[in-house]
Amino acid sequence: MARRCLAAAAALAVLLMVVGQAYAGDAEAALADFLSPPDNFTVPNIVLVSLDGALMEETWVSGFDNLINTVTGRNPNGCRIPMTWFVSKQGRDQGKCEVAQRILRLGHEFSTHSVSHSEDILTFPYDQLVDDIEGVRTWLNESCGIPASEILGYRAPRFYVNDITGRALYELGYLYDSSLPDPDFNVRPGLWSEGVELVCNTPFRQCPTWNQYPVWEVPVYRLSGADKRTDPLPSEGMSIFQRLQADYVRKKGLGVPVVIATHSNYLLNTTNTAEVIKFLDWAMEEPGTWVVTYQQYIAWLQSEPGTQMDEIMARYPCDEGGDPTDEVAASWKDDDSGSSGANGGGSDGEGGGGEGDGKGSSSPEPSPSPEEDSPSPEPES
Ligand SMILES: *[C@@H]1O[C@H](CO)[C@@H](O)[C@H](O)[C@H]1NC(C)=O
Ligand SMILES: *[C@@H]1O[C@H](CO)[C@@H](O)[C@H](O)[C@H]1NC(C)=O
Ligand SMILES: *[C@@H]1O[C@H](CO)[C@@H](O)[C@H](O)[C@H]1NC(C)=O
Numbered sequence: 001m002a003r004r005c006l007a008a009a010a011a012l013a014v015l016l017m018v019v020g021q022a023y024a025g026d027a028e029a030a031l032a033d034f035l036s037p038p039d040n041f042t043v044p045n046i047v048l049v050s051l052d053g054a055l056m057e058e059t060w061v062s063g064f065d066n067l068i069n070t071v072t073g074r075n076p077n078g079c080r081i082p083m084t085w086f087v088s089k090q091g092r093d094q095g096k097c098e099v100a101q102r103i104l105r106l107g108h109e110f111s112t113h114s115v116s117h118s119e120d121i122l123t124f125p126y127d128q129l130v131d132d133i134e135g136v137r138t139w140l141n142e143s144c145g146i147p148a149s150e151i152l153g154y155r156a157p158r159f160y161v162n163d164i165t166g167r168a169l170y171e172l173g174y175l176y177d178s179s180l181p182d183p184d185f186n187v188r189p190g191l192w193s194e195g196v197e198l199v200c201n202t203p204f205r206q207c208p209t210w211n212q213y214p215v216w217e218v219p220v221y222r223l224s225g226a227d228k229r230t231d232p233l234p235s236e237g238m239s240i241f242q243r244l245q246a247d248y249v250r251k252k253g254l255g256v257p258v259v260i261a262t263h264s265n266y267l268l269n270t271t272n273t274a275e276v277i278k279f280l281d282w283a284m285e286e287p288g289t290w291v292v293t294y295q296q297y298i299a300w301l302q303s304e305p306g307t308q309m310d311e312i313m314a315r316y317p318c319d320e321g322g323d324p325t326d327e328v329a330a331s332w333k334d335d336d337s338g339s340s341g342a343n344g345g346g347s348d349g350e351g352g353g354g355e356g357d358g359k360g361s362s363s364p365e366p367s368p369s370p371e372e373d374s375p376s377p378e379p380e381s
Contacts, residue, residue, distance in 0.1 A: 044309040045248065045289040046257040046297055047280065048218075050178075052086040052113050052155060052230070053264050055095035059085075060102070062267035068106075071277050073284030077310055079318040081280065081291035082106065086113035086155040086178075087136050097144035104146055107317030109293035111153030111178070112136035121157055122204065126164050134172055153294050155179050159220070159229070161200065166192070166210035176216035176298060180205065181229060185247070186254050189218040189301060216298055221259040223247045229259075231266035232276075240275035241282075248283055257297060258283070 051063040068083055075081055085103060087110055089095050103110070114121065115135035124132060133154060141148040152175035156165060159179045169177055176189075183197040190196030192207075193214045200207040223243045225235035232240050247258050260276060267273050283289045290309045292300075293316075300312045 042288055042306075042308065043253050043255045044300070045252055045283070045286060046255065046300075047248075047260065047283055047289065047291045048084065048257045048294060048297060049081065049260045049262070049280075049291060050084040050086055050111075050155075050294070051262050051264065051267070052088070054088050054090050055085070055099040055103075056264075057096065057099070058268065059264045060099045062264040062273075063262075064103075064106075066267050066270070066273045067262075067276065070273070071280045071284075073281045075284070075290055075292075075313070076288070077313050077318065078320070079313070080106075080321055081284075082108045082293050082296070082316075082319065084109040084111055084153070084293045084295075086111045086153070087140065088113040088117040088157065089115045089136060089139060090117040095139070100140055100144040100146055105317075106319045109153070109295050110140055110146060110151050111155060111294065112151060113155050114157050115139075117157040119158060119160075122160050122162050126168065129164055130168050130172065133168055150295075152176065153178060153218075155220075158204070160204045162206045163209055166207055166213055166215070169215055170213035174215060176218050176294060178218045178220055178294060180207075180217055180219050182219035182221040185221060185224075185250060186256055187219075188254070188256055189216055189298070191216055216301075218257075218294055218298065219259075220261055221247075221257065224250075230261040231263055231272070232260070233272075240272060241278045244276070244279040245282065248279075248286075255301070 049067070051059065053059050063083060063085070068081060071081060073081070085108060087095065087100075100110070112133055113136065114132045116132050118124070118132070121129065121132065137148055137151045140146040140151060152173075154169055154174050154177050156177075156179040161177070161179050165177075165179075181199045183199055187197065191214050192198060192210045193212060195211070196217055198207050198210060198217060199205070199219070200210075220229045222229055223232055223235075224246060225238065225243060232243055234240055235243060238246065244258060244260065251258060260279075262276075267276075280291060284291070288309075290313070292309070292313070296312055296316060299315070300307065300309060303312060
């Protein structure tokens with residue numbers, strides 16, 4: 001309760017700064033106008049697209065070929081949309097540096113998703129947890145040549161976090177976590193230490209002391225309708241497109257992102273991908289819509305009120321198009337040695353929504369063969 005008040009107070013303080021003198025002393029009017037901003041107050045409509053999993057061939061095909069490269073809409077600066085890749089090293093071949101390097105050149109973002117993607121991560125002692133989180137960054141940096149300084153986010157496997165997760169992220173210098181659900185669809189992300197409401201009230205999500213650390217929480221926002229937080233499916237009579245569109249409409253002008261969090265297997269289903277693409281192409285026809293990485297979004301949140309998204313995006317590489325697929329495909333041919341599924345471990349079932357309905361929660365990360373998928377939804381309500 002206290003936190004909710006703090007968050008509300010912080011939001012109002014921002015509002016008053018933003019809308020200025022006109023509303024001083026009239027918080028209600030300020031709030032009303034914030035929710036329905038005047039034309040001259042331009043808040044971008046933000047969409048965050050992410051893919052969780054090991055960087056394998058099918059990850060690239062599903063995330064880039066099937067999705068990013070098939071979207072025809074462009075950001076308002078003319079660049080192809082970027083995506084954030086939450087990388088684990090689980091799987092057949094533990095990930096390919098060719099894929100990582102190609103992604104780097106496109107200006108996408110890498111974030112970490114733990115090496116092991118273990119369902120037992122909550123039992124790890126601190127040092128083991130640190131190694132498990134940091135191992136992804138170390139691999140991307142030392143083996144694949146990705147600047148470590150650009151890997152600043154974390155998403156917990158299965159969204160499982162506890163107290164030491166917060167301490168580890170802070171001490172490892174991470175900028176943000178994206179593992180918790182949203183308190184409500186209209187609440188902006190914020191710093192743990194500045195009273196942003198952290199929704200971590202289940203046995204698998206605990207964070208009693210995180211509020212001492214200046215780390216951002218970018219929640220994995222839920223769409224309306226009972227469903228898990230990743231890999232949106234049709235629900236309550238609405239198609240995937242309609243659900244995403246409804247979320248976009250209710251967030252318009254709030255500076256709160258539509259979150260499309262996916263896994264490879266979800267995007268390999270062409271029905272799903274077509275719906276997501278339909279939404280992205282629709283959204284990018286709407287004025288002031290930007291599909292950005294998590295870091296780009298946080299950079300906007302950190303900027304002076306009124307800062308336009310083009311100013312932020314000018315700091316980042318622009319993917320002007322072209323088709324990098326052939327180059328990557330060629331690199332796979334080099335080691336197509338049929339290294340088969342020794343280390344599948346593909347179960348994921350990141351049933352993060354926690355709605356507890358236990359259905360439709362199969363969202364495995366890339367795994368060598370379907371029979372190794374063992375969906376296990378987050379066992380909480
Ligand atoms: C928006 O326009 C109104 C009316 O023209 C004006 O009073 C207000 O100062 C403007 N706000 C901003 C942030 O420019
Ligand atoms: C590792 O990251 C650091 C810091 O970003 C960077 O300076 C260095 O070049 C990276 N190492 C490799 C091998 O790319
Ligand atoms: C693809 O996903 C849809 C749900 O969006 C599902 O109904 C369909 O069975 C899936 N297709 C395959 C081949 O798995």
